[in-house]
Amino acid sequence: MQSLAMDLRMLSRELSLYLEHQVRVGFFGSGVGLSLILGFSVAYACYYLSSIAKKPQLVTGAESFSRFLRDHCPVVTETYYPTVWCWESRGQTLLRPFITSKPLVQYRNELIKTADGGQISLDWFDNDNSPCYMDASARPTILLLPGLTGTSKESYILHMIHLSEELGYRCVVFNNRGVAGENLLTPRTYCCANTEDLETVVHHVHSLYPSAPFLAAGVSMGGMLLLNYLGKIGPKTPLMAAATFSVGWNTFACSESLEKPLNWLLFNYYLTTCLQSSVNKHRHMFVKQIDMDHVMKAKSIREFDKRFTSVMFGYPTIDDYYTDASPNRRLKSVAIPVLCLNSVDDVFSPSHAIPVETAKQNPNVALVLTSHGGHIGFLEGIWPRQSTYMDRVFKQFVQAMVEHGHELSNM
Structure with missing residues (x-):
């Protein structure tokens, strides 16, 4: 508890110094505005130190x-x-x-x-x-x-x-x-x-x-x-x-998580396009064994792996590949x-x-x-x-x- 209190005091002091240098004159520079900001900062610091900062x-x-x-x-x-x-x-x-x-x-x-x-x-x-x-x-x-x-x-x-x-x-x-x-x-x-x-x-x-x-x-x-x-x-x-x-x-749990709407938008689709770009550079090497047009239409990492990776390495199904991976x-x-x-x-x-x-x-x-x-x-x-x-x-x-x-x- 003593360590937590010390951390709180240090973080509050850092926030106060930061605000003193950054806040402009006006409402935020007034005593009331600064008090509100400092109050919020202390509350946030309490939450951070009690719920965010933890030992692994x-x-x-x-x-x-x-x-x-x-x-x-x-x-x-x-x-x-x-x-x-x-x-x-x-x-x-x-x-x-x-x-x-x-x-x-x-x-x-x-x-x-x-x-x-x-x-x-x-x-x-x-x-x-x-x-x-x-x-x-x-x-x-x-x-x-x-x-x-x-x-x-x-x-x-x-x-x-x-x-x-x-x-x-x-x-x-x-x-x-x-x-x-x-x-x-x-x-x-x-x-x-x-x-x-x-x-x-x-x-x-x-x-x-x-x-x-x-x-x-x-x-x-x-x-x-x-x-x-x-x-x-x-x-x-x-x-x-x-x-x-x-x-x-x-790999199954990873794919399921990355296919949730927000995660797909932020990460999955982008990584899929990166994978497509990396293999498209060498497209001529794969045309005899893989339908590259189908690969380039993939909208997720799972679809890419199903159409390209699992085929490339001879897995019967995408599930067989993901199990082995x-x-x-x-x-x-x-x-x-x-x-x-x-x-x-x-x-x-x-x-x-x-x-x-x-x-x-x-x-x-x-x-x-x-x-x-x-x-x-x-x-x-x-x-x-x-x-x-x-x-x-x-x-x-x-x-x-x-x-x-x-x-x-x-x-």
Whole structure:
């Protein structure tokens, strides 16, 4: 209670100072007007501190993992204070790409071949000036997986690279086939159920730096792909740990939520057009196996997946594809430490579909569930340009695993 009162006083003082500088002379500058505004501000501050700002729920399959996170990744047990003027799920989701900065990153591109004759574009940030790890062979490597139509240019990816640079680590971004400007050499794109390309990338990166600590982080669909890979391959992965952010745990529940009228208008239709645009660039590669005119008439992600993705990867029905794509089915088989950050107000991943009970049964899994944050939002501070709660979780977790991960095996 004492902490709550202190938070309230601090927030009220900040609001008062802000209003003194911003409010114009006139009614709002008068004592009555200012009193009304301050009264409303205090009431809002009380509501915010009592109902919005909350500690995340930490769900782990082992007390040892929970203790490790409390000791070395304390952000997951601290109160998350969403941006006071933008804590609603859709607002957080929509505004993050426009509010947060885009750190400048110089990539080194590499195209690698796949078994079917295709190619995958990797964007490397080598961090050769790392003062902590001057020996490149020992420099920790973080593999980053963007979302559904994302690439290495997304702001959340750039922030992860910037934070990794501060830690002295090297990053490599796995761009899904055909989305980063490279040509498709075979009539195949990507989906979160098929992990063959990710397996190729993981093997390739590990073969280059076999002695370096190797971790991965996936965002949204990238996280779904990463979890499906970890669930399929089990303990055979060379990754020592992984983190996921805003994962869609159950593809059926995700689609149902995104097809609600407002969510369809704000998110679903736009993402569908992005998917259509990405495959239409390579239209000539698919005309023999897929009715592309029918694909281009899709009005939702589900319709796109039914007409294109499920056909591309040989699933009999869309339900077969969505069943195979849902990472909640494979969480029990994950064999390395994984931290999964989700917001329970994320319209892309409804809270009722988060596999809390399954996570409790796997000692390698930790779920961090915030009350607010939206989808890849997690904005905090008055003007959240430089950092988000998601960024802080990423930085503390990868650093904890690189520097203290050996402690987990001894707990």
